[in-house]
Amino acid sequence: MHNKTIAEISRDLAAGVYTSVDITRELLARIEQHDAQYNSFITVTAEQALAQAAAADARRAAGQASAWTGVPIAHKDIFCTNGVLTTCGSKMLSNFVAPYDATIVDHFNQAGAVSLGKLNMDEFAMGSSNESSYYGPVANPWDRSRVPGGSSGGSAAAVAARLVPGATASDTGGSIRQPAAFCGLTGLKPTYGRVSRWGMIAYASSLDQAGVITRTAEDAAMMLNVMAGLDAKDSTCMDHPVPDYTATLNDSLAGLTIGLPKEYFSRDLSPAMAEKVRTAIAHYEQLGATVKDISLPNTHLAIPAYYIIAPAECSANLSRMDGVRFGYRCDDPKDINDLFKRSRGEGFGNEVKRRIMIGTYALSAGFYDAYYNKAQQVRRLIKNDFVEAFKEVDVIMGPTTPTPAFPQGSNSDDPVAMYLEDIFTIALNLAGLPGMSIPCGHINQLPVGLQLIGNYFDEARLLNCAHQFQQVTDWHQHTPHDLA
Amino acid sequence: MEWEVVIGLEIHAQLATQSKIFSGAATAYGADANTQACAVDLGLPGVLPVFNEEALRMAVKFGLAIDAEIGKKSVFDRKNYFYPDSPKGYQTTQLHYPTVGMGHIDIELDDGSTRRINVTRAHLEEDAGKSVHEGFGGLSGIDLNRAGTPLIEIVSEPELRSAKEASAYFRKMHSIVTYLGICDGDLSQGSMRCDCNVSLRPKGQTEFGTRTEIKNVNSFRNVERAIEAEIERQMDILEEGGRIIQETRLYDADKNETRAMRSKEVANDYRYFPCPDLLPVIIDDNYIEAVRATLPELPDQKRHRFQKDHGLSAIDAAVLSSQRELAHYFETAAQIANDYKLAANWVQGDVSATLNRLELDITALPVSAEQLGQILLRIKDNTLNNGGAKEVFNALLADPSQTDIDALIDQLGLKQVSDTGAIEAIVNDVLAANPKLVESYLATPEDKRAKAIGPFIGLVRKAAKGVNPQVVMDVLQQQLNRL
Amino acid sequence: MALDQNQIRDIAELSRLQIDDDQITAYQQNLSNILALVDQLAAVDTQGIEPMAHPLDATQRLRADVVTEHNQREHFQAIAPHTEQGHYLVPKVVE
Structure with a gap:
């Protein structure tokens, strides 16, 4: 049962092959048995999951089932879950039992899904390796000495290890697509504003977007169907029509134009990675697509711009973590400033503190124009590159990451080396565009990903492209070699 | 420096x-x-x-x-x-x-x-x-x-x-x-x-x-x-x-x-x-x-209108327009009485004094603007003289539940007598009862008589509450001049 | 741009982050490296480019002026470090 995709489980539950309680029990048992070696869950909500599963089975028996009734998933621990510990991977929130549900959590509950628990992540979603979590690093199921990627490393590892068929995740600079690539999975970061951010603990508000990590594009489409749409509680969530994302999965790709940015295939890209991507593109050509070389000239500026904008926003977003109303508070504060400084100094890990400090510096008097304002201008240049490109092509493709998953600890002393891992993913967040990563091969027995970049609100096309690829390839069906 | x-x-x-x-x-x-x-x-x-x-x-x-x-x-x-x-x-x-x-x-x-x-x-x-x-x-x-x-x-x-x-x-x-x-x-x-x-x-x-x-x-x-x-x-x-x-x-x-x-x-x-x-x-x-269309009259506009259209002094217009509630009170009373100046005198006078004495805000004044307006109307139609009006005002202050002002005037016996015949009778009684006073009045030179008539007025008003002072004056002069 | 140790201390103070003395050097190194990375931006010609604070050119939606949230004090204060008589308690704030 644990090898089933969301779509398969949905069909099996409808056909009465097994019940929601059956599969929920099996997955909980697998988590219990195997997750110690991955550390993908921070909190397992077994009791609640079984209650949700029983309720789902009862609804089915009463003839009130929908596609999602009784289907198990798990949430990245960045999403607030009412009455359930919500840590964001931080000591700061290690006692934070959220008093409300994130909108997307609520949507899954309303749809009848079963939540198995909360997934590990880099602290406050800051990281590309899932090594900054207060709850310890997450292991890549393909090679446990390697990172699963980050920040949604728990989401990716849990799905890759077949502990759950799909998971929510979030992406601020690549945090869905990079772990999906490292773990041989399908990851979708929707357009900024496609999915509500209400209840998703903010890292960088103008870049953060909730999405999914699944095994197949079809599953991603099913999850996006639940998540997408206007939320009155999020001013940045857009009122844009929500199609049925599963309805167009099987559309033909004949006539599709794919743009290949020359900047993504520079000399720095390893020949092995370039070869995997080109092979994938060849499949698309066989599916009827044509390929066009394009240029995104400001690609190299995405990382510098990001490391001003994201820290600036995070420096303010994380100010509410002050030890007054919720979360970690230091012992015996001697005055108010001591309460703030020690609660935050002790509650945040090093990477979070670094980013807060960079952001504080970039916004401080005398530096605002040189850093923050400049970065926001460069951001527009980066967006304009994409806007121009999408006048000529339907989707843009390239590698998701420069390399497959790297060994744990390899970048721990040098934050900048880690930042450079996000070279291909980060520009989309700056521009607000949707992107996917789908498995497109292995290098040294480790999965690598093909990144698909779509125009604004063109998720249906991305999912269609991803699904068609998965009809003619089987990379998404590979399982980690030593998986129990 | x-x-x-x-x-x-x-x-x-x-x-x-x-x-x-x-x-x-x-x-x-x-x-x-x-x-x-x-x-x-x-x-x-x-x-x-x-x-x-x-x-x-x-x-x-x-x-x-x-x-x-x-x-x-x-x-x-x-x-x-x-x-x-x-x-x-x-x-x-x-x-x-x-x-x-x-x-x-x-x-x-x-x-x-x-x-x-x-x-x-x-x-x-x-x-x-x-x-x-x-x-x-x-x-x-x-x-x-x-x-x-x-x-x-x-x-x-x-x-x-x-x-x-x-x-x-x-x-x-x-x-x-x-x-x-x-x-x-x-x-x-x-x-x-x-x-x-x-x-x-x-x-x-x-x-x-x-x-x-x-x-x-x-x-x-x-x-x-x-x-x-x-x-x-x-x-x-x-x-x-x-x-x-x-x-x-x-x-x-x-x-x-x-x-x-x-x-x-x-x-x-x-x-x-x-x-x-x-x-x-x-x-x-x-x-x-659309927002502009919802703008009310503002203090400066109101002040200007009070001064220009209704003849209020600059100071009255400024004070009476300064607070929205006070302006509303004033203007409601003024419109009922159809007399902005009279209303201004009252609001600046008795009403303000009362607010100060009782440390009240205009919105908490027991006498409503409508009631004040009724009082002013009765001054204007000579039903009340000024003293009577104050008495009515004070009575309402003590018991604002009296909604019928005319009934209250009757009850307090404050209705002003303006009937010349009735006043003549009272005046004649007073003159007959005070021959010495009449004598001394007649001995007063013409140019000082205006002042000498004062005691008679007091006596007439004592004899009959609520007589119209103007009518009393006219009748007194007429009767005394006849002597 | 390299930061000196006093700048690190000032930034930490402004950020209300307690940083131990033995960590100052590491932060100095790391933050200086990050600034070296972002300093590439200085060379970009951005004359006349409007800064972009939001990825979409969208405008603010307005909410009707209606009270939709009601008292949940007990619920919210259940997760608070220290409360008394409905107040959040902190060390005395000097005014």
């Missing part, structure tokens, strides 16, 4: 919305601590703001009332600082794109002249919570009910030149926002608070001296007193060759002095940047014109 005083005011006015500027929690004053602080107001992880349309409308209304440029694009920024009553660690405000740009108001000075004061801007922002320092065993308690209450911060140009002008400006702003109905104007509840920037410079010098900011002054009187105290303090320092330190100060009303605030020892660097959780607010001309 002769010094020139330079004052600029920043007035915070809480907008009278039902819910907060970025959340659906109530704004009502006086609720139990933290019972009106929702997840957004508390700054819990993952919450997001959504802007209240009424706060926008009220700000635009204010802008139109002070003839200001309205920002068709306003942008919310984060102002970062750590303080326990600032739950997010930043205040959401408007730095570069305020909803209200440059405008102006006119203030009336004691000599009857007016001065135009330019208003730099008025921006929308959220209020902070409150810290309570007593009752928690040496700790401070934080109440976030007020956090997120919408404010407009109205920033004047540094054009005020005396404490009196500053106070007049504050009063005028109070008058405008309450006329507009966008702020309840209750100073005691902190609905309007004023920060005063004060500096001195040698007369004739163009550049400004170093200023201090007196925070959170919350009455008209204290604005005047605080600024006067600060001017004196600064002048003492400057006269002795000292220098003013730019700092934030608090006014201690009991000691009538300002003192430096201790809590701001760390230099603030607010690190403003556009709030990524809120998008630019865009309005168009249609929106602005």
Whole structure:
């Protein structure tokens, strides 16, 4: 049962092959048995999951089932879950039992899904390796000495290890697509504003977007169907029509134009990675697509711009973590400033503190124009590159990451080396565009990903492209070699 | 040396919305601590703001009332600082794109002249919570009910030149926002608070001296007193060759002095940047014109109309238009009586005296404007003389439940007798009963008789309450001249 | 741009982050490296380019002025470090 995709489980539950309680029990048992070696869950909500599963089975028996009734998933621990510990991977929130549900959590509950628990992540979603979590690093199921990627490393590892068929995740600079690539999975970061951010603990508000990590594009489409749409509680969530994302999965790709940015295939890209991507593109050509070389000239500026904008926003977003109303508070504060400084100094890990400090510096008097304002201008240049490109092509493709998953600890002393891992993913967040990563091969027995970049609100096309690829390839069906 | 005083005011006015500027929690004053602080107001992880349309409308209304440029694009920024009553660690405000740009108001000075004061801007922002320092065993308690209450911060140009002008400006702003109905104007509840920037410079010098900011002054009187105290303090320092330190100060009303605030020892660097959780607010001309159509008559317009159309004196017109409720009371009574001058005399006279004596607000006066209007009508149709009218007014003050004024007049026997025949009879009785007085009157030279007639009037009115004094005078003269 | 240790201390103070003395050097190194990375931006010609704070050119939606949230104090204060009589307690704030 644990090898089933969301779509398969949905069909099996409808056909009465097994019940929601059956599969929920099996997955909980697998988590219990195997997750110690991955550390993908921070909190397992077994009791609640079984209650949700029983309720789902009862609804089915009463003839009130929908596609999602009784289907198990798990949430990245960045999403607030009412009455359930919500840590964001931080000591700061290690006692934070959220008093409300994130909108997307609520949507899954309303749809009848079963939540198995909360997934590990880099602290406050800051990281590309899932090594900054207060709850310890997450292991890549393909090679446990390697990172699963980050920040949604728990989401990716849990799905890759077949502990759950799909998971929510979030992406601020690549945090869905990079772990999906490292773990041989399908990851979708929707357009900024496609999915509500209400209840998703903010890292960088103008870049953060909730999405999914699944095994197949079809599953991603099913999850996006639940998540997408206007939320009155999020001013940045857009009122844009929500199609049925599963309805167009099987559309033909004949006539599709794919743009290949020359900047993504520079000399720095390893020949092995370039070869995997080109092979994938060849499949698309066989599916009827044509390929066009394009240029995104400001690609190299995405990382510098990001490391001003994201820290600036995070420096303010994380100010509410002050030890007054919720979360970690230091012992015996001697005055108010001591309460703030020690609660935050002790509650945040090093990477979070670094980013807060960079952001504080970039916004401080005398530096605002040189850093923050400049970065926001460069951001527009980066967006304009994409806007121009999408006048000529339907989707843009390239590698998701420069390399497959790297060994744990390899970048721990040098934050900048880690930042450079996000070279291909980060520009989309700056521009607000949707992107996917789908498995497109292995290098040294480790999965690598093909990144698909779509125009604004063109998720249906991305999912269609991803699904068609998965009809003619089987990379998404590979399982980690030593998986129990 | 002769010094020139330079004052600029920043007035915070809480907008009278039902819910907060970025959340659906109530704004009502006086609720139990933290019972009106929702997840957004508390700054819990993952919450997001959504802007209240009424706060926008009220700000635009204010802008139109002070003839200001309205920002068709306003942008919310984060102002970062750590303080326990600032739950997010930043205040959401408007730095570069305020909803209200440059405008102006006119203030009336004691000599009857007016001065135009330019208003730099008025921006929308959220209020902070409150810290309570007593009752928690040496700790401070934080109440976030007020956090997120919408404010407009109205920033004047540094054009005020005396404490009196500053106070007049504050009063005028109070008058405008309450006329507009966008702020309840209750100073005691902190609905309007004023920060005063004060500096001195040698007369004739163009550049400004170093200023201090007196925070959170919350009455008209204290604005005047605080600024006067600060001017004196600064002048003492400057006269002795000292220098003013730019700092934030608090006014201690009991000691009538300002003192430096201790809590701001760390230099603030607010690190403003556009709030990524809120998008630019865009309005168009249609929106602005629709708001303009809802503007009520404003204090200056009302004052002008009182003076020009209804012949009120400049002072009466100014006083009677200064407060919305008072103006409403006055005008309601004046319209019923169809006599603005008579109503003005009464409201400025007996009504004001009563309010002062009982320490009441006009809205709490037992005698309604409608009742006063009825009394005035009865003066005008000679049913009441002035003394009788006062008696009716006082009777209503004691028991406002008497709705039928005419019945009350009857009951009190105050109906004025104007019937000449009846008065003749009384006059004749009085003359017959006081032959000595008549004798002495007749001995009085013609030119002094006007005064000598006084005792007869007193006697007639004693004999019959409520006689029309004019008729009494006419009849008396006629009868005496016959003798 | 390299930061000196006093700048690190100032930034930490402004950020209200307690940083132990033995960590200052590491932060100095890391933050300076990050600034070296972002300093590439200085060379970009951005004259006349409007800064972009939001990825979409969208405008703010307005909320009706209606009270939708009601008292949940007990619920919210259940997760608070220290409360009394409905207040959040902190060390005395000097005014």
